[in-house]
Amino acid sequence: MPHLKLHIPGPVEVSEKTFRAFCSPMIGHRGQGFKDLYAILQPKLQALLATKQLVFLSTSSAWGVMEGAVRNLVHKKVLNCMCGAFSDKWFDVSKRCGKPAEALQVPWGSPIRAEAVDRQLATGQFDALTYIHNETSTGVMSPLTELGALKRKYPDIMFIVDCVSSLTGVPVAFDELGIDVVLAGTQKALALPPGLAVFACSAAALAKAATTKDRGYYFDLVEFQKNAEQHMTPSTPSIGHVYALASKLDDILEEGLEARFERHRRTNQMVRDWATGNGFNLFPEPGFESRTLTCVNNGARSGGRTVDVPKLQKLVKDQGFLIDGGYGKIKGSTFRISNMGDETEASMLPLLAALDAALKQV
Numbered sequence: 001m002p003h004l005k006l007h008i009p010g011p012v013e014v015s016e017k018t019f020r021a022f023c024s025p026m027i028g029h030r031g032q033g034f035k036d037l038y039a040i041l042q043p044k045l046q047a048l049l050a051t052k053q054l055v056f057l058s059t060s061s062a063w064g065v066m067e068g069a070v071r072n073l074v075h076k077k078v079l080n081c082m083c084g085a086f087s088d089k090w091f092d093v094s095k096r097c098g099k100p101a102e103a104l105q106v107p108w109g110s111p112i113r114a115e116a117v118d119r120q121l122a123t124g125q126f127d128a129l130t131y132i133h134n135e136t137s138t139g140v141m142s143p144l145t146e147l148g149a150l151k152r153k154y155p156d157i158m159f160i161v162d163c164v165s166s167l168t169g170v171p172v173a174f175d176e177l178g179i180d181v182v183l184a185g186t187q188k189a190l191a192l193p194p195g196l197a198v199f200a201c202s203a204a205a206l207a208k209a210a211t212t213k214d215r216g217y218y219f220d221l222v223e224f225q226k227n228a229e230q231h232m233t234p235s236t237p238s239i240g241h242v243y244a245l246a247s248k249l250d251d252i253l254e255e256g257l258e259a260r261f262e263r264h265r266r267t268n269q270m271v272r273d274w275a276t277g278n279g280f281n282l283f284p285e286p287g288f289e290s291r292t293l294t295c296v297n298n299g300a301r302s303g304g305r306t307v308d309v310p311k312l313q314k315l316v317k318d319q320g321f322l323i324d325g326g327y328g329k330i331k332g333s334t335f336r337i338s339n340m341g342d343e344t345e346a347s348m349l350p351l352l353a354a355l356d357a358a359l360k361q362v
């Protein structure tokens with residue numbers, strides 16, 4: 001099967017260098033080799049998240065940690081901030097964990113504003129909230145700094161934040177934000193294969209987790225902390241991922257975080273310009289568009305151009321690229337293009353040329 005270059009919003013394209021690192025010879029996860037590997041990674045992960053807390057490695061996709069955070073940190077009731085498929089699902093997941101949960105739903109395409117969150121938290125019913133920084137299904141980036149400012153008003157409420165498709169694409173300064181959990185899967189902006197998540201917890205989150213009954217074992221935050229202090233993980237990790245992460249962190253720090261953010265901004269702008277230049281408009285509310293992917297409106301109802309999205313995808317696929325045809329209830333009325341990970345202006349050009357060629361035929 002010829003490889004299709006991935007421009008779907010996860011998993012994204014993985015570099016040869018990362019794959020080579022992934023395939024390093026196996027080592028024991030309780031041996032000095034692994035401890036040394038994690039010890040070298042730790043300060044680099046801390047730099048990535050701008051945190052002094054230990055950064056944990058979970059062999060799971062992001063949902064493992066998303067579910068685990070709810071199990072560890074909700075005693076009373078959780079407020080699930082919902083603005084798209086992933087954030088909406090967190091409400092369902094919270095209930096499946098047996099936790100009292102309430103939805104703060106905004107229309108898909110809108111961001112979550114701190115003001116709306118504040119109104120809910122002020123009721124005093126909640127001891128935790130879930131929030132997705134970059135809602136990948138709608139291409140909306142909610143203002144995380146605003147949420148962080150709100151945390152100061154509610155120090156005892158656990159702010160659990162998903163940065164799955166934003167981490168390394170835009171700044172996420174964990175300590176400065178003051179939030180309690182930040183998590184990301186590695187197959188989005190980090191451009192590693194799927195199967196690993198990285199996350200950090202505030203001291204308050206770790207203290208609260210320690211008082212939580214029935215928090216299970218695999219995603220027990222206290223276990224992660226105890227093990228990370230010894231440069232280990234609670235259970236056998238995907239060691240290939242840890243090697244790949246080590247290689248990727250070197251790439252990221254060599255490029256420089258600021259340069260990486262700026263590169264994502266530029267490649268994202270190319271896609272936005274392509275869309276608007278061809279008569280489309282963007283799905284997100286203006287001012288809240290993601291910088292790691294673009295969710296393009298399709299159809300006259302949006303005031304823009306209409307194309308046959310499956311046909312567009314097929315024509316692009318025939319030229320070697322995979323784009324996404326819209327997620328959940330906005331499938332077909334939107335399509336999405338990722339610029340996450342290693343993409344450069346030069347590497348985006350062939351995709352945009354393929355899209356141009358396809359547009360002539362749809």
Ligand SMILES: *Cc1c(COP(=O)(O)O)cnc(C)c1O
Pocket residue numbers: 010061062063064086132134135136137162163164165185188194
């Ligand atoms: C992809 C994604 C997830 C889920 O990741 P899994 O790897 O399927 O667990 C969660 N949140 C956001 C914002 C995502 O983009």
